[in-house]
Amino acid sequence: MSKKAQVWVSTVLYILIIVTVLVIVLGAALPIIKNISHKSSYIRSKEIMLQLDKIIQEVADQGAGSQRNFPLKLTAGTITIANSKVIYTQKTDQAIIYPRAAIEIGNVKIQSDADVNTYQTENYIILNNSRISVNFTRCGNESNYVSVNTANIINSITYEGNSISNFQFLLNDDGTTGTGNGYIKLLDDGSSLSFARVKAHINSSIEYDLIFTLQSNADFLQVNVER
Numbered sequence: 001m002s003k004k005a006q007v008w009v010s011t012v013l014y015i016l017i018i019v020t021v022l023v024i025v026l027g028a029a030l031p032i033i034k035n036i037s038h039k040s041s042y043i044r045s046k047e048i049m050l051q052l053d054k055i056i057q058e059v060a061d062q063g064a065g066s067q068r069n070f071p072l073k074l075t076a077g078t079i080t081i082a083n084s085k086v087i088y089t090q091k092t093d094q095a096i097i098y099p100r101a102a103i104e105i106g107n108v109k110i111q112s113d114a115d116v117n118t119y120q121t122e123n124y125i126i127l128n129n130s131r132i133s134v135n136f137t138r139c140g141n142e143s144n145y146v147s148v149n150t151a152n153i154i155n156s157i158t159y160e161g162n163s164i165s166n167f168q169f170l171l172n173d174d175g176t177t178g179t180g181n182g183y184i185k186l187l188d189d190g191s192s193l194s195f196a197r198v199k200a201h202i203n204s205s206i207e208y209d210l211i212f213t214l215q216s217n218a219d220f221l222q223v224n225v226e227r
Helices: 005-061
Strands: 078-084 085-089 101-103 108-111 118-119 124-128 132-137 148-150 155-160 162-164 179-186 195-203 205-215 224-225
Touching: 005 085, 005 108, 078 195, 124 179, 124 205, 132 205, 148 195
Parallel strands: none
Antiparallel strands: 078 085, 101 108, 118 124, 124 132, 132 155, 148 179, 155 162, 179 195, 195 205, 205 224
């Protein structure tokens, strides 16, 4: 091989090595760059919502007829206005804040994985998220105990279009703990929540509480017994 050819081959190898190393470095850095980008967007959005809250309070203090322009410039996410709330939603697969975290800064609430909604009527309580919906009986209160049968606490659970029912709760398989006097009430009311709970208080042969918790993005209902 001539000296000229050797130089050419050496140059090609050198370029290939440089390109390969560059690709490896960029490939390793992309998740970091993505995380920084999402975090920057989150910080900017938080600042915008805090500014918006400040302006809303100023307008409210100035009385009827007061107006103010506020340009919203967001690089990601969506804005919705419902039930007297301004809701900004940003979807990300990056760990910007802890899962199911809830942070309050004045009137601004920051929540992660907040897809739980509640609704109640005179006789029913509904908890739902993006996966399941749970229909509870609503009855009584702390000052007005009524007859409670644990077989009637949950009316139905709907998951992927399928509805299941017939649930009963007993302590230590003791049938006397399945009925008594008490109440069933919603503990966490609202929309876009990280979780919501329903409390069933039963005074039977044993006085106890059943706490039902639906977490965001969960396809199951958590039940805890408190005495």
